[in-house]
Amino acid sequence: MDKTRIGIVGYGNLGRGTELAIRQTPDTVLSCVFTRRDPSSLKILTDNVPVYSINDIENHKNDVDVLILCGGSATDLPVQGPKLAEMFCTIDSFDTHAKIPEYFPAVDAAAKKGGNVSIISVGWDPGMFSVARLYGSCILPDGKDYTFWGKGVSQGHSDAIRRIEGVADAKQYTIPVEAAIEAVRSGSNPELTTRQKHTRECFVVAKEGADKAKIESEIKNMPNYFADYDTTVHFISQEELNRDHSGIPHGGFVIRSGQTGVNGETKHIVEYSLKLGSNPEFTSSILVAYARAAYKLHKEGASGAKTVFDIPPAYLSPKSGEELRATML
Amino acid sequence: MDKTRIGIVGYGNLGRGTELAIRQTPDTVLSCVFTRRDPSSLKILTDNVPVYSINDIENHKNDVDVLILCGGSATDLPVQGPKLAEMFCTIDSFDTHAKIPEYFPAVDAAAKKGGNVSIISVGWDPGMFSVARLYGSCILPDGKDYTFWGKGVSQGHSDAIRRIEGVADAKQYTIPVEAAIEAVRSGSNPELTTRQKHTRECFVVAKEGADKAKIESEIKNMPNYFADYDTTVHFISQEELNRDHSGIPHGGFVIRSGQTGVNGETKHIVEYSLKLGSNPEFTSSILVAYARAAYKLHKEGASGAKTVFDIPPAYLSPKSGEELRATML
Numbered sequence: 001m002d003k004t005r006i007g008i009v010g011y012g013n014l015g016r017g018t019e020l021a022i023r024q025t026p027d028t029v030l031s032c033v034f035t036r037r038d039p040s041s042l043k044i045l046t047d048n049v050p051v052y053s054i055n056d057i058e059n060h061k062n063d064v065d066v067l068i069l070c071g072g073s074a075t076d077l078p079v080q081g082p083k084l085a086e087m088f089c090t091i092d093s094f095d096t097h098a099k100i101p102e103y104f105p106a107v108d109a110a111a112k113k114g115g116n117v118s119i120i121s122v123g124w125d126p127g128m129f130s131v132a133r134l135y136g137s138c139i140l141p142d143g144k145d146y147t148f149w150g151k152g153v154s155q156g157h158s159d160a161i162r163r164i165e166g167v168a169d170a171k172q173y174t175i176p177v178e179a180a181i182e183a184v185r186s187g188s189n190p191e192l193t194t195r196q197k198h199t200r201e202c203f204v205v206a207k208e209g210a211d212k213a214k215i216e217s218e219i220k221n222m223p224n225y226f227a228d229y230d231t232t233v234h235f236i237s238q239e240e241l242n243r244d245h246s247g248i249p250h251g252g253f254v255i256r257s258g259q260t261g262v263n264g265e266t267k268h269i270v271e272y273s274l275k276l277g278s279n280p281e282f283t284s285s286i287l288v289a290y291a292r293a294a295y296k297l298h299k300e301g302a303s304g305a306k307t308v309f310d311i312p313p314a315y316l317s318p319k320s321g322e323e324l325r326a327t328m329l
Numbered sequence: 330m331d332k333t334r335i336g337i338v339g340y341g342n343l344g345r346g347t348e349l350a351i352r353q354t355p356d357t358v359l360s361c362v363f364t365r366r367d368p369s370s371l372k373i374l375t376d377n378v379p380v381y382s383i384n385d386i387e388n389h390k391n392d393v394d395v396l397i398l399c400g401g402s403a404t405d406l407p408v409q410g411p412k413l414a415e416m417f418c419t420i421d422s423f424d425t426h427a428k429i430p431e432y433f434p435a436v437d438a439a440a441k442k443g444g445n446v447s448i449i450s451v452g453w454d455p456g457m458f459s460v461a462r463l464y465g466s467c468i469l470p471d472g473k474d475y476t477f478w479g480k481g482v483s484q485g486h487s488d489a490i491r492r493i494e495g496v497a498d499a500k501q502y503t504i505p506v507e508a509a510i511e512a513v514r515s516g517s518n519p520e521l522t523t524r525q526k527h528t529r530e531c532f533v534v535a536k537e538g539a540d541k542a543k544i545e546s547e548i549k550n551m552p553n554y555f556a557d558y559d560t561t562v563h564f565i566s567q568e569e570l571n572r573d574h575s576g577i578p579h580g581g582f583v584i585r586s587g588q589t590g591v592n593g594e595t596k597h598i599v600e601y602s603l604k605l606g607s608n609p610e611f612t613s614s615i616l617v618a619y620a621r622a623a624y625k626l627h628k629e630g631a632s633g634a635k636t637v638f639d640i641p642p643a644y645l646s647p648k649s650g651e652e653l654r655a656t657m658l
Contacts, residue, residue: 101655130658131642135460138642139614261607268604268606272599285470313640316464322430325638329426329638
C-alpha cells in the first residue's frame with residue numbers, strides 16, 4: 001500500500017497525540033517531525049524517524065505528503081498556516097472562532113499559489129461539533145442549537161489563574177449544568193444565560209504565605225474568564241494537583257432542538273456528545289483522518305483552503321466507496 | 330432567489346412529510362406531486378400545486394429540479410430508483426441495507442446515462458446514523474461501533490403481527506435496553522447479543538372470540554421478528570390503540586467507543602442520538618436537505634449515484650461557505 005507520509009510541526013501534546021494517532025492507521029506513516037527546539041535535544045516515541053529544525057522545512061518538501069501543524073492558534077498558526085500552505089498540503093486546528101474569517105482567505109491564497117490543499121480548524125470544536133451544528137441546522141431548519149462544553153480542562157482558564165499573584169499552579173474545569181442540558185433535551189427551547197449553561201471549578205496551589213481569600217476573589221471576579229459564571233475555588237497541595245488533576249479530559253454536547261409538522265407541533269432532538277479521556281489525543285486523531293482526506297483531494301487536483309464543512313465523510317476513510325456502502329451505510 | 334423545484338413521487342407519510350419540510354426551507358419549492366392513484370382524488374396540503382399521474386412523469390421533466398422518491402424499499406424503489414434516475418436528479422430513502430450493493434450500481438448507471446445526480450439511502454438509518462458510524466470509525470480506528478434503535482414504532486414488526494390470525498390491529502415498539510447503553514457508554518466495549526440490546530413491546534387488538542394465548546405465543550415465537558428478543562404483549566381495545574398509539578415516534582443511538590494512547594490506555598466515547606416525534610417527518614426533512622445538495626452537484630456538472638458518505642456537509646446548507654465559516658464553524 002502507498003502510505004500517506006505525514007510530517008508533524010511542533011512536538012507538544014498535540015504533536016505527540018498525532019504521532020500516536022498515525023500508529024493506529026494502516027495507511028499513514030510518520031515521515032518526520034519539525035521543531036523550534038534543537039532537533040538533537042528532542043526524543044520522540046517512534047524509532048528511526050528524523051527530527052528536523054523548523055528552519056529547514058523547505059528542504060523537506062519531497063519527504064512529506066501532508067503536514068500537520070500542531071502549534072497554537074494565538075501566535076503560531078496565524079504565521080505558519082499561510083506560510084506552510086504554500087509549500088505543503090496542511091492540516092491545522094486553528095480554533096480562534098472569531099478570526100477564522102480572516103485566517104481562511106490567507107491560507108486559501110497560499111494553498112492555491114502552491115497547488116496544495118489545506119484543511120483549517122480541524123478538531124472537535126471547531127470541527128466535529130461544527131459538523132454536528134451544520135447537519136442539525138440543515139435537517140431541522142426551524143430549531144435552535146445548543147453547545148455545552150465539559151466536563152473538561154480549559155487550558156486558557158487554567159493559564160489565567162496561574163498568572164494571579166500568589167498562585168503556584170492551577171487547573172480549571174468547565175462543567176455543563178445538568179439541569180440546562182435536561183431542559184434542552186426536553187424540547188422546551190429555553191433561553192439560557194452564560195451562567196445557566198456552565199459552572200467553573202478551580203483547583204489552585206497557593207504559594208507559601210499567599211493571601212488565599214484575595215486569590216479566590218481575583219479568580220471569581222476576573223472579567224470574561226470567570227465573572228459571568230458560578231465559580232468554585234479549592235485550594236490544594238501541589239502533590240494533590242499532580243495526583244488528581246494531571247489528565248486532560250474534555251467533552252461536550254451539541255444539541256439541535258427542532259420542530260416539524262403543519263404548525264411545528266412535532267418535536268425532534270438531535271444530540272452529538274463527546275466524552276474524551278484526552279483532549280489532545282482525540283483532537284490529533286481527527287487531524288490524521290483529515291490528513292488522509294487532504295491528500296486524496298490533492299491527488300484529484302484540488303487546491304486551496306477547506307474546512308470540515310467541505311470534506312465528504314467518505315474522504316476520511318481508508319476504505320473504498322464500495323466497501324463503505326456494503327459495511328457501514 | 331432561484332428556488333430548487335422539488336417533485337414528490339408517492340403521497341404517503343413520507344410524501345406528506347416532504348411537503349411539510351419544503352415549507353420550512355426558503356430556497357426550495359414544491360413543484361408537483363406524482364401518484365399512482367387517480368390524481369383528481371388526491372387532496373394535498375399545499376394550494377395551487379398540481380398532482381399528476383405517475384404514468385405521465387416523463388412529460389414533466391422540465392418542471393422539476395429534483396425528484397424525491399417517497400415509495401417503499403421492498404417493491405417501489407428497486408424499480409422506480411433506476412428508472413427515474415435516468416430522467417431526473419433523485420433522492421430516495423432506500424433502506425434495505427443488504428441490497429444497497431446491488432441498488433447503487435443500478436441507479437448509478439441510469440443517473441450517469443441521464444446526466445443526473447441521484448443520492449440513495451438518505452434518511453437516518455441508513456443516513457445520519459451511517460454518517461455517525463463513518464466519522465466515528467475514521468476518528469477512532471481502534472474501537473467498536475454500537476447502534477441502538479428506539480424507543481420507536483417498527484412498521485415492519487407491526488405489520489407482521491397484523492398478519493397473525495385473530496389480530497385486528499397492532500403496534501410494535503422497539504426499545505433499547507438501558508443497561509446495555511450504559512455498559513457501552515462506560516467504555517467497557519461489551520459483546521452484546523441481540524436479546525441484550527433491544528426488547529420488543531406489542532400492543533395488540535384481538536378480534537372478537539380470538540384465542541389470545543395463541544396470538545401471544547405466535548408473536549413471541551415468530552422467527553427473525555420476535556424469537557430472539559424478550560417480547561411483551563398487551564391486549565388492548567381498538568379505541569385505546571387509536572388514542573395512545575397513533576404516533577410514529579422513533580429514535581436511537583450510535584455510539585463509538587474507542588481508545589488512543591501508547592497502549593490504548595485513553596478511552597473516548599462519541600455518541601450521536603435522535604429522539605424523534607415523527608419518524609417520517611424527520612426522514613423527509615433529511616431528504617429535502619439532500620435534494621438541495623443533489624441540485625448543487627448537478628449544476629456543477631456531477632452525475633451518477635451518491636450516498637450520504639459522498640456529500641460534503643456544506644452542500645446541505647442554503648448558506649455560502651463564507652457565512653457558514655463565520656457563523657457555524
